[in-house]
Amino acid sequence: MNIKIITTFTLLLMVTVNIFAQDRPNVIFVMPDDISHNAFSYYKKNGPRTPNIDALANESVRLTDFHVSPSCSPTRAALLTGRPSDVVGVWHTINGRNMMRADEITMADVFKENGYATGLFFKWHLGDNYPFRPKDRGFEYVAWIKGGGTSQQPDYWDNTNNHANIWVNDSLVKMTDEDDGIKGAFTNNFFFNRAMEFMDANIEKKKPFFVYLPLGTAHAPHVTPPDARKGASAKTATIENIDKNMGRLMQYLDDRGIADNTILIFTTDNGGGSDQLRGGKGSNYDGGTRVPSFVRWKKGGLGGVGKAREVTPLTAHIDWLPTFMDILDLKDVPNRPEKLKIRGKSFKPFLDKDSLNDPVEYKKRAVIINDMWTEFPEKYKKLSVKKDIWDGNTITHKWRLIRNSVNSNWELYDVLVDEKQKVDVIKNSANDVIVSELKEEYEKWWQLVDERSDEYTRIVLGNDAEPETDLHAMDFHGTVIWEQNAVKKGDKGSGFIAVEFDKTRTYNFDLRRWPKEIENETTLTSAGSGVALPIAIARIKIWNGDTIYVDETKKANPNADGVKFTLKNLPKGSAFIQTWFYNASEEMEGAVYYNYVSLKE
Numbered sequence: 001m002n003i004k005i006i007t008t009f010t011l012l013l014m015v016t017v018n019i020f021a022q023d024r025p026n027v028i029f030v031m032p033d034d035i036s037h038n039a040f041s042y043y044k045k046n047g048p049r050t051p052n053i054d055a056l057a058n059e060s061v062r063l064t065d066f067h068v069s070p071s072c073s074p075t076r077a078a079l080l081t082g083r084p085s086d087v088v089g090v091w092h093t094i095n096g097r098n099m100m101r102a103d104e105i106t107m108a109d110v111f112k113e114n115g116y117a118t119g120l121f122f123k124w125h126l127g128d129n130y131p132f133r134p135k136d137r138g139f140e141y142v143a144w145i146k147g148g149g150t151s152q153q154p155d156y157w158d159n160t161n162n163h164a165n166i167w168v169n170d171s172l173v174k175m176t177d178e179d180d181g182i183k184g185a186f187t188n189n190f191f192f193n194r195a196m197e198f199m200d201a202n203i204e205k206k207k208p209f210f211v212y213l214p215l216g217t218a219h220a221p222h223v224t225p226p227d228a229r230k231g232a233s234a235k236t237a238t239i240e241n242i243d244k245n246m247g248r249l250m251q252y253l254d255d256r257g258i259a260d261n262t263i264l265i266f267t268t269d270n271g272g273g274s275d276q277l278r279g280g281k282g283s284n285y286d287g288g289t290r291v292p293s294f295v296r297w298k299k300g301g302l303g304g305v306g307k308a309r310e311v312t313p314l315t316a317h318i319d320w321l322p323t324f325m326d327i328l329d330l331k332d333v334p335n336r337p338e339k340l341k342i343r344g345k346s347f348k349p350f351l352d353k354d355s356l357n358d359p360v361e362y363k364k365r366a367v368i369i370n371d372m373w374t375e376f377p378e379k380y381k382k383l384s385v386k387k388d389i390w391d392g393n394t395i396t397h398k399w400r401l402i403r404n405s406v407n408s409n410w411e412l413y414d415v416l417v418d419e420k421q422k423v424d425v426i427k428n429s430a431n432d433v434i435v436s437e438l439k440e441e442y443e444k445w446w447q448l449v450d451e452r453s454d455e456y457t458r459i460v461l462g463n464d465a466e467p468e469t470d471l472h473a474m475d476f477h478g479t480v481i482w483e484q485n486a487v488k489k490g491d492k493g494s495g496f497i498a499v500e501f502d503k504t505r506t507y508n509f510d511l512r513r514w515p516k517e518i519e520n521e522t523t524l525t526s527a528g529s530g531v532a533l534p535i536a537i538a539r540i541k542i543w544n545g546d547t548i549y550v551d552e553t554k555k556a557n558p559n560a561d562g563v564k565f566t567l568k569n570l571p572k573g574s575a576f577i578q579t580w581f582y583n584a585s586e587e588m589e590g591a592v593y594y595n596y597v598s599l600k601e
Contacts (some may be wrong), residue, residue, distance in 0.1 A: 023261075024115075024116075024208040024328070025208065025261050025262060025263050025297060025299065025300065025328065026199070026208050026209050026210075026211070026258060026261065026262040026263070027111070027116075027208075027209070027210045027211070027262070027263045027265075027324065027328075028195075028211040028213065028249070028262060028263070028264050028265065029210075029211065029212050029213065029214075029265045029267075029320075030213045030215070030246065030249070030264075030265065030266045030267075031075075031079075031213065031214045031215065031266075031267055031268060031269050032215040032217060032218060032239075032242050032268050032269070033072065033123060033149070033214070033215055033216055033217060033218060033219040033268070033269050034072075034218055034219045034220070034268075034269070034270065034272050034281060035218050035239060035268050035272040036268050036270070036271045036272035036273065036274055036280075036287075036290075036291045036292065037272075037274040037275075037276070037277070037291070037292060038272065038273050038274050038275060039218070039239050039268075039272060040053050040054065040057075040239075040292065041054055042054040042057045042058075042292075043274075043292070044275065047236075048232075048236045048239040048240050048243070049229075049240055049243070050239065050240065050242075050243040051243065051247075052243045052244065052246045052247030052250065053242075053243050053246050053266065055250075056246065056250065056264070056266055056294055056296060057292070057294050057308070058308055059296060059303050059304055059305050059306075059307065059308050060264075060266075060294035060295055060296040060302075060303040060308055061294070061295050061296070061302045061303050061308070061309055061310075061311055061351055062292070062293070062294055062308065062309070062310045062311065063293040063294075063295070063310075063311050063315045063347075064310050064311065064312050065290065065312055065313065065314050065315065065388075065398065066267065066290065066291060066292070066293035066315045066316065067289040067290055067291070067314070067315070067316045067317070067367060067369055067386060068267070068268070068269055068270055068271075068289055068291055068316070068317045068369075069085055069269075069270060069289065069317065069369055069370075069371050070270050070271065070281060070282050070283055070284060070288035070289055070369070070370075070371040070382075071093055071269075071270050071281060071282055071371050071373075072093050072098075072123075072125050072148055072219075072269055072270065073085070073090050073092065073093045073097075073098035073125045073126060073148070074086075074090050074091060074092075074093075074371050075269040075270055075317055076090075076100075076124070076125055076126055076214065076269070077089075077090035077100045077104075077126060078090075078316075078317045078318050079107070079317040079318070079320055079321075080100070080106045080107045080108070080126075080137075080321070081100070081104050081105065081106060081107070081318075081321070081340075081342075082107070082318050082319070082320070082321035082322055082342040082343065082344040083104070083318060083340070083341075083342060083343045083344070084318060084343060084368065084369075084445065084448070084449070085371075086370065086372070086377055086449045087343070087445075087448045087449055087452075088100050088101055088104050089101040089104075089452070089455065089457050090126065091370075091371065091372040091373070091374065091377055092372065092373050092374065093125065093148055093373075093482075094148075094474050094475070094480065094482045095375065095475065095476065095477050095478075095480070095495070096456065096457060096475045096476075096477055096497065096498060097374075097375070097457075098125060098126060098127065098148070099126060099127035099132045099457035099459075099475075100126045100127065100132065100137070100457070101452075101455070101457055102131045102132065102136075102457065102458075103337075103340065104137075104340060105333055105336060105340055106137045106138045107138075107210070107212075107320070107321045107324070108120070108134075108137060108138030108139045108210065108212070109137065109138035109333055110138075110321065110324075110325065110330055110332060110333060111138070111210040111324075111330070112138050112140065113330075113331065113332075113333050113334075114328075114330045114331060115207070115208070116207075116208050116209060116210045117140060117141070117198070117201075117202045117205075117207050117208070117209040117210070118138055118139050118140050118141070118209070118210045118212075119139060119140065119141035119142070119143075119195065119198040119209065119210070119211050119212065120134045120139040120141070120142050120143070120144060120212045120214075121143050121144070121191040121192075121194055121195045121198075121211065121212070121213045121214075122143070122144060122145065122187070122191040122213060122214055122215050122216050123144070123145065123148065123149065123214045123215060123216035123219075124144050124145075124146075124214070125147070125148040125149075127457070127459075128146040128147065128154045128470075128472065128475075129459045129460075129466060129469050129470070129471075130459070130460050130463055130465045130466035130469070131460055131463075131465070132457070132459070133466075135170075136465070139212070141169060141198050142167070142168075142169060143166060143167070143168040143169070143173075143190075143191060143194040143195075144166070144167055145159065145164070145166060145167070145187075145216060146167070146472075147472075147474055147482075148216075148219070148482075149216045149219045149220075150164060150187065150216060150221075151221060151483060151484050151485070152474065152482060152483050152484065153472055153473055153474040153481060153482055153483055153484055153486065153487060153593065154470075154472040154474050154475075155484070156172070156517060157484065157514075157515050157517045157518050158484070158518075158529070160221075160223050161186055161187040161188075161216075161217060161223050161225065161238070162184075162185065162186060162223050162224075162225065162226070163175065163185065164187060164190075165517075166187075166190060168194060175187065175190045177226075178190070178193055180192075180193055180248065181248060182227050182241070182244055182245070182248070183226045183227040184225065184226020184227055185226070186225045186226060186227070186241055187215075187216060187217065188215060188217055188225075188238075188241050188242055188245045189241075189245060191213065191215070192213070192245040192248060192249060195211050195213055195249075196248075196249070196252055198211065199211065199252075199256070200256075203256060203258065214269065215242060217238050217239075217241075217242060218235050218238040218239050218242070222234035222235045222238055223238075224237050224238075225237050225238055225241045227241055227244065228240070228241075246266070249264075250264075259298070260298040260299045261297075261298075261299040261300075262297070263295065263296075263297040263300065263302075263324075263327075264294075264295070264296045264297070265293070265294065265295050265320075266292070266293070266294045267291055267292060267293040267294070268291045268292060269291075270282075270288060270289070270291070271283065271286070271287045271288040271289055271290060271291060272291075273287060274287050274290075276419055276420065277290060277419065277420065277421075278420050278421040278422070282371065282373075284369070284370060284371070284382045284383060284384040284402060284404070285384070285400075285402065285421050286400065286415055286419070286421060288371075289369050289384065293315070295351075300327065301352065302351055309353075311347070311350050311351060312395060313347065313350050313358075313362075313363070313388055313395065314367060314386055314387070314388045314398065315347050315350075316344065316367045316369070316386075317344075318342075318343055318344030318367070319344040319345055319346065319347050320344070321342060321344060322342050322344045322345060322346040323344075323346045323347050323348055325346070326346035326348040327346075327348050339451075343448075345361070345362050345365055346362075347362070349362070350362075355393040358393065363388065363390045365387070366385055366386065366387040366437075366438060366441040367385070367386045367387070368383065368384070368385050368386075368441060368442055368445040369383075369384050369386070370382050370383040370384060375477060375478070376453060376454070377449050377450070377453045378405075378406070379406065379446055380403050380405060380406040380408075381404075381405055381406070382403075382404055382405070383401075383402070383403050383442060384400055384401065384402050385399075385400070385401040385438040385439075385441050385442050386398070386399070386400055387399050387434075387437075387438060387441070389434070395416065396416075397414050397416055397434075398414060398415040398416040399412065399413070399414060399415075399434055399438060400412070400413045400414075400415050400421065401435065401438040401439070401442070409426070410426050410435070410439075411424045411426055412424060412425050412426040412431060412434075412435055412438075413425065456477075456498035456574075457498065458498045458499055458500040458574060459471065459475070459497065459498070459499050459500070460499070460500050460501075460502050461499050461500070461501050461502060461507065461597050462501055462502040462503045462505060462507065462597075462598075462599045463502040467598060467599070468596055468597065468598040469596070469597045469598070470515075470516075470594055470595070470596050470597075471497050471499075471577065471594075471595040471596075471597060472593070472594065473486075473487075473493070473495075473591050473592070473593040473594075475497050476493065476494070476495025476496070476497060476591075477495045477496050477497065477498065478494075478495035478496060479493035479494060479495040479591075480493070481493045481591055481593065486593075487513070487514070487530065487593045488528070488529055488530025488531065489530060489531055490513075490530060490531040490533045490589070490590040491590065491591065492588050492589070492590060492591060493591045494578060494579065494580050494588065494591060494592075495578065496576045496577060496578040497576065497577050497578070498574070498576055499574075499575055499576070499577055500573060500574050500575070501570050501571065501572050501573060501575060502572065503572055503599070504569065504570065504571050504572045505569075505570065505599055505600070506566060506567065506568045506569065506570070506599070506600040507566075507567050507570050507597060507598070507599060507600060508564065508565070508566055508596075508597070508598050508599070508600050509540060509564065509565040509566075509567065509595060509596070509597055510561075510562045510563075510564050510595070510596040510597075511538045511540065511562050511563045511564075511565070511579055511581070511592045511594075511595050512524070512561060512562035512592070512593070512594040512595070512596065513525075513533060513535065513562075513581065513590055513591075513592070513593060513594070514528055514561070514593075514594070515593075515594050516561075516594070516596065519561045522561070523558065523559050523560060523561060524556055524557070524558060524559075524560050524561060524562060524563070525556075525558040525559075533581070533583075533589045533590045534583045534584065534589060535556050535558070535581045535582070535583065535589050535590065536555065536556055536558075536582060536583050536584040536589075537553055537554070537555060537556060537581070537582040537583075537584075537586065538553065538554050538556055538562075538563035538565075538579070538580070538581055538582075538592070539551075539552065539553045539554075539579065539580040539581075539582065540552055540565050540567075540577070540578075540579050541577070541578045541579075542567070542570065542575055542576070542577050543575065543576055544573070544574055544575045544576065549567075549570060549571065549575065550567050550570070552565060552567075556581075562594075562596075566600060577595070579591075579592035579595055580592065
């Protein structure tokens with residue numbers, strides 16, 4: 001074959017690829033934090049003013065019985081893997097139990113495998129260090145805050161939603177008032193702007209994109225955005241700012257000519273209270289897990305002006321990944337292990353108007369959702385089992401089986417007729433069969449959880465992917481220190497962190513009370529913006545099982561930023577690290593809130 005023929009063939013191939021890429025739908029998944037039905041005027045007329053989200057609802061397919069987990073990290077883990085959060089190692093929001101196991105396969109991995117550009121914008125909350133960061137989990141573009149929200153302990157120091165320094169592809173960017181049509185600087189504006197820049201770049205490349213926009217708002221603490229209307233509370237104004245940014249996003253899609261072939265999903269990450277539902281965040285009743293979920297994709301026959309409709313079958317966060325794979329014909333990553341099997345079900349057949357294609361297998365399935373907030377999983381802790389009962393194409397019951405702890409009684413509700421879950425029908429003998437079925441579903445789920453329940457998710461130290469690792473107090477096992485206010489107050493606490501040393505080498509440890517970003521303003525014992533602590537001694541212990549590698553103390557220089565240890569020949573493999581600060585009387589003072597670890601050069 002001569003060069004001319006090769007060149008012609010190559011050009012033809014490039015054109016074909018570009019046409020194919022151009023025709024593939026883009027996907028945008030927007031998920032605000034800690035709000036639900038009552039946050040939107042679509043559901044509550046005298047609530048926050050959200051005309052843009054209301055407009056989206058009015059031209060979307062609405063999943064009316066869509067469920068997530070009762071809090072932040074578990075929802076994210078289940079959504080991104082298509083697997084129950086407890087099965088992937090996430091049953092809390094702190095204490096290292098918010099880190100999704102390193103071998104899990106994410107939605108971003110699948111989209112990337114299928115030629116999509118992948119970007120994350122704002123809140124991750126599934127691990128701040130290698131190998132748990134978003135860039136380690138399939139996201140090519142990452143603009144994010146660490147921890148679970150602004151002012152949480154791992155976040156850049158003193159960030160709020162009004163003023164912040166934000167990590168964008170490993171570079172620190174100061175948030176400013178941008179020419180985006182919304183007054184002032186605010187985190188929502190910043191992350192929507194970065195998302196639009198990412199989309200612009202990929203539109204120019206004719207490359208389809210997956211945009212994951214899990215907002216950190218309206219999680220507390222609430223600050224009033226600069227664009228707030230007079231009389232609105234900080235939280236209400238934050239919700240209304242989300243709405244303005246959704247309006248900007250929808251206008252952007254129209255202006256760029258890609259609205260019709262973009263799958264736009266809007267939902268929230270946990271229940272936030274509702275006039276119609278029992279419970280709120282953290283609850284295993286419907287008010288804790290049932291949230292709005294809208295999907296619009298005009299070219300795919302989903303919604304559009306005058307074409308909104310409701311889908312009433314039970315759907316859940318674990319279902320979105322298999323549904324995307326079904327709708328878009330996405331191939332799974334090669335050689336997915338059986339132990340990482342996707343557990344959600346595609347609800348694609350329920351999105352059309354043809355009831356004849358609705359699978360019996362889906363109709364028979366149950367969904368188990370819980371949120372234990374414990375060190376290790378506890379059987380029967382805050383569980384709920386949801387299941388629809390069908391008669392042909394009609395749903396006759398929507399059962400919810402509840403148990404709050406091993407010491408509490410079982411409860412049963414038919415949410416189809418008792419939306420507020422006021423009438424517990426567990427003692428009605430007519431329901432004995434369904435109770436038995438739902439308990440059996442829970443037992444099968446528990447077996448999956450229990451298979452790996454004794455595993456720790458381990459931060460890897462000394463790997464080239466993260467030359468310096470900051471071990472955060474938020475990740476301590478055994479104590480609770482999760483916000484910067486705790487650092488300022490000098491809250492006492494010491495817990496261990498599960499790690500893995502990548503190499504047998506000498507490691508440097510720098511134990512600090514304040515983070516590096518304010519080292520010019522603080523010392524080990526100075527007050528900074530908080531309470532001064534008389535730190536005189538630092539201690540570090542490293543062990544694995546019965547083998548103690550290190551247990552050393554060192555006097556602290558009160559005028560230094562931290563206490564440094566150089567520890568030789570730490571062995572490759574798993575270990576635990578625990579640190580302490582003491583005063584001159586050898587009593588604990590505060591905590592080692594920040595521990596910077598690196599290989600000795």
